[in-house]
Amino acid sequence: MVEWRNWSGSVVARPAECARPRTATELAALVAPARKVRVVGAGHSFMPLCETDGVLISMADYEGRIEIAPDRKTVWAPAGWGLDRLTAALWAEGLSLINQGDINPQSLAGATATGTHGTGADLGSIATQACGFRLMQADGTIVECGPDLRPDLYEAQRLSLGLFGVALEIRIHVLPAYHLEERIERRPLAEVAERLDELGAATRHMEFFVFPYSDQVIFKTLHPAEPEGEFRDGNDIDETVFRLICDLGAAAQPMIPTLQKMMMRMSAKPSRRVGPAYRIFPSERTIRFEEMEYELPRANGMETLKAAIAYIRKKRMPIAFPFEFRLTAGDDIWMSPFNKGPGASISFHQYAKMPWRQEFAEIEAVFRAGDGRPHWAKRHTLTPPDVHRLYPRTPDYLAVRAAVDPGQTFANAHLSALFGLPAAEKA
Structure with a gap:
């Protein structure tokens, strides 16, 4: 069993396995038989979002490239790329993110999944820049969602906390480089x-x-x-x-x-x-x-x-x-x-x-x-009643989660306690 620590050193995980898959085949071979799976980016979460005793996966080495839409207003980007790598690659193509925070090691998936943001009175979080997702689900299959394709999954996945699958690619809005x-x-x-x-x-x-x-x-x-x-x-x-x-x-x-x-x-x-x-x-x-x-x-x-x-x-x-x-x-x-x-x-x-x-x-x-x-990734003491009181769409969110991951493969102890999830095991 290996040991993993977050950036600040206050969160410690002892997963049964750490893996850096390069292909969909390698990823499916990890996810499909696993009892528990969490995905880690740069470790900048201060809550135990990545903590697991199952398989801890980094998508930093996963194959992929930027796919630019013909109108150059959106791109499909590898979800496991750090924002530092992503923004440099976008710049080389004459493009920029709409907004960023004040650090850039975080993965694109981690930043969208937790609602990470920069500053700007009229600018939303990085999650608001996302308009499509390709995910691997607990059985190893790949699904895509967007505003007009599996819209309920898309709405939940926009700020997912990693509960709906492993993000492979994310479609994001971009601007001409500035x-x-x-x-x-x-x-x-x-x-x-x-x-x-x-x-x-x-x-x-x-x-x-x-x-x-x-x-x-x-x-x-x-x-x-x-x-x-x-x-x-x-x-x-x-x-x-x-x-x-x-x-x-x-x-x-x-x-x-x-x-x-x-x-x-x-x-x-x-x-x-x-x-x-x-x-x-x-x-x-x-x-x-x-x-x-x-x-x-x-x-x-x-x-x-x-x-x-x-x-x-x-x-x-x-x-x-x-x-x-x-x-x-x-x-x-x-x-x-x-x-x-x-x-x-x-x-x-x-x-x-x-x-x-x-x-x-x-x-x-x-x-x-x-x-x-x-902020979901920063220190807090929310309980399930707090979550339901503060977020009226929590029942919808949890209904989507139950539908796409009934065995709770992607839920860890922290998230199960946060949302009051009933005990479940992967079949």
Whole structure:
């Protein structure tokens, strides 16, 4: 039995087998006889979505290529490709994703299956870019679904959590390749809070980072621009300084408020660069952390952030990382946290070397009080009653799951507990 760990090291799986199939024949030989199957991407889920004692499959080596539609508005892409590989391949064809998050190792399948997103007041999650799926089901057969082909399976699969089969290819909407201008500057939190709607509407993408003991934010915007010569690599946060601040804070927690103010003075310097969208979107994240993220109605976002900051300051909680605040459009996906309408996303992180469980539990209560719903792959404590209350289409979702995988091949212990699935075994 091998051991697998997620990116942060907090989720450990001991599958009976790890496999990297290259063909449909190899994949079917793994899936059809298996009691349990889960698929892993880059391991950036902080919940135990990939945990299994069965077969753990990576689709990173699966054969495939990009198939571009004649109108160049959609492509079929290998589901197991990382977004870094996918976006580079799209760029070579003169195409770009509509939007991305701020890291890009995640697989396309993992990003769509969990509702991963970037920022942009009028831009949806990566799941909203998907418009078709080819899946291998528990018996080894391959099916396709889309808006007009097995529509119930398609609606459930749009944010699947890996419950409906192994994704082979995903059809996604794309745009002609474009460049982005990135601007990073320091601004007062009070100003950003007062002008949030204005700032969100002024650029295609807007986000900010705020340390809980600072009144300044690292304010970041991305907007389409004309190319400007050679691309310059960069990062929105100086990781050299930040790593030192985190290590000092872990060793001497009472120093954290002072260290965070020092961090803002030392590293939050104005910068500007222009480059290909697929290279501007992601930032390097090498400092390990644990993460919880809640998606809130946009009208509640800023007040909830301020309430979380006030709570941390009042309790003198030792939180080393900043909050990340983003805007995302609403959607109509059954299990999407954004299906109530325009959203605000608040990510809450803690340095991986520091305690986080109690801190997350306390801040989660603040997020829930703001009518928030968690990112499925980030730390949360939802129960089956919570899921049914927050997501009215849960019965439809589970009905599709029962129809396509009655033996629960693709459900693990975490998902069975989350959705209250009855015990079942593959025949």
